[in-house]
Amino acid sequence: MAVRDGVVTWLGSDAVGRERFPQAEVVDLDGGFVTPGFVDSHVHxxxxxxxxxxxxxxxxxxxxxxxxxxxxxxxxxxxxxxxxxxxxxxxxxxxxxxxxxxxxxxxxxxxxxxxxxxxxxxxxxxxxxxxxxxxxxxxxxxxxxxxxxxxxxxxxxxxLLTAGQRAAARTAALDAAAAAGIVAVHECAGPDIGGIEDWRELQALSHGVEVIGYWGEPVDSAERARELLSDTGARGLGGDLFVDGALGSHSAWLHQPYADAPDCTGVCHLDAATVEAHLRACTEAGVTAGFHVIGDAAVSTVVAALERVVDHFGVTAVARCGHRLEHLEMVDAEQAAKLGSWGVIASMQPVFDALWGGDDGMYAQRLGAARAAGLNPFALLASQGVPLAFGSDSPVTALDPWAAVRAASQHRTPGSAVSMRAAFAATTRGGWRAGGIHDGVTGTLVPGAPASYAVWEVGELAVAAPRDTVQRWSTDPRSGVPALPVLDSGVAPRCRRTVHRGVILHD
CATH class of the missing domain: 3.10.310.70 (Diaminopimelate Epimerase; Chain A, domain 1)
Known part of the structure; x- marks a missing residue:
């Protein structure tokens, strides 16, 4: 691969490259491999x-x-x-x-x-x-x-935190992202999360890891949507705009009570009228809207509001905005089909299933095994054409994109996993697409793409698995798609270098 001025200019065989670029600085990877840089679609x-x-x-x-x-x-x-x-x-x-x-x-x-x-x-x-x-x-x-x-x-x-403590924390977080091969993160900010002061300070930070920001505050007019977007400098008005809470805290909003709390159906933070008003305002303004939705009652409220907005503005106008739903853990087949037809993006966290899925996990404790088995249905959403973008919701789970790839391709509920290739795409191209980049090359390594990539070492994987399974084609080898590392052992590749638009972030 040849890079000039922060852009990939050529890919091909080693011998041809050395002949074509005789004056180039050559970096020998010594057995390592290169991937596009990861994008974490939901962080704090x-x-x-x-x-x-x-x-x-x-x-x-x-x-x-x-x-x-x-x-x-x-x-x-x-x-x-x-x-x-x-x-x-x-x-x-x-x-x-x-x-x-x-x-x-x-x-x-x-x-x-x-x-x-x-x-x-x-x-x-x-x-x-x-x-x-x-x-x-x-x-x-x-x-x-x-x-x-x-x-x-x-x-x-x-x-009570000093400005110095907050600044040190942000730098530590973005350093950790770079060390994990992440070149961009989607910050999900809002009045009840870090507040406007934290958001302004993050915007002023010059680090290298790209921060794509979303501001979670509801609006009721297109004028207010444009005004708030201009004032915050956010990419969209969504992220953690809470419709409900979380299953672990018994605050995700459910149609039926919790199995371990029969008198509780969670919490509704935004009613249907507020959800619809926000979607209408953002769609009219051409602005990305989004919501934090986990429980099935929360999902139903947002899907119903979206349907009314689609009826009013048309599918094209809604799809053009790239509206997002964060987490989207309890979604059924009919809802998935509608979301796919409207171009609504699902920003999800596969490691949630790895941590809390399964017959005896937290999901099963809260909902019972039958209801819990339907959570985080990646395969269903993908099959209905819903664009997927994967992230960590850090600090809820770690900044570890390979763990997300593993969890999505090894879902604890049979039939809910996606292929490793699809999971990898959702942690790279999917993140850029969710952030509004539709040039067809960002998030890949082809001529003309930004030189945003990570160099990985697979030595530990070779120890953890037989040598002939250290790398495996996740699609038909005849397609020419590069191999991805086997992650069955639970050992992830180690990041040796992270580069974003030609600039080294971690080495």
């Missing part, structure tokens, strides 16, 4: 960095273990507010759950904000809660806060 940059620079609770195997991690961090970081993330009680032994008094006993008078793995609920110390003047009284005794109470305490915790 600052929160990802805070997880890396702050307290990571994802390793906690029980409430007792979680408390020990908090205590150790508190002792080693005296006189600092505590920001942590990642506890997941769905895998903890029965009988041990979050307890507000126990948290206070560990952190004392320190403000502490500790988000659950899905970031839709959190533990908060009494010292932090006291900083929220209008916190509802009924939350005083609640160990875990969700909904509006969660947004309030998160905003209070965010206000």
């Amino acid at each position: 940059v600052t929160e990802t960095g805070l997880c890396r620079t702050g307290l990571d609770l994802r390793p906690a195997t029980s409430w007792r273990h979680c408390l020990q991690l908090i205590a150790d961090y508190t002792a080693s970081h005296p006189d600092q507010p505590i920001w942590g993330h990642g506890w997941d009680d769905s895998g903890w032994p029965d009988g041990g759950g979050p307890d507000a008094a126990a948290l206070d006993a560990v952190v004392g008078e320190r403000p502490a904000y500790l988000s659950r793995i899905d970031v839709h609920s959190a533990l908060a110390s009494t010292a932090l809660r006291r900083r929220v003047a209008d916190l509802p009284p009924e939350t005083a005794a609640a160990a875990v806060l969700s909904g509006d109470a969660h947004h309030l305490v998160r905003a209070a915790a965010r206000d």
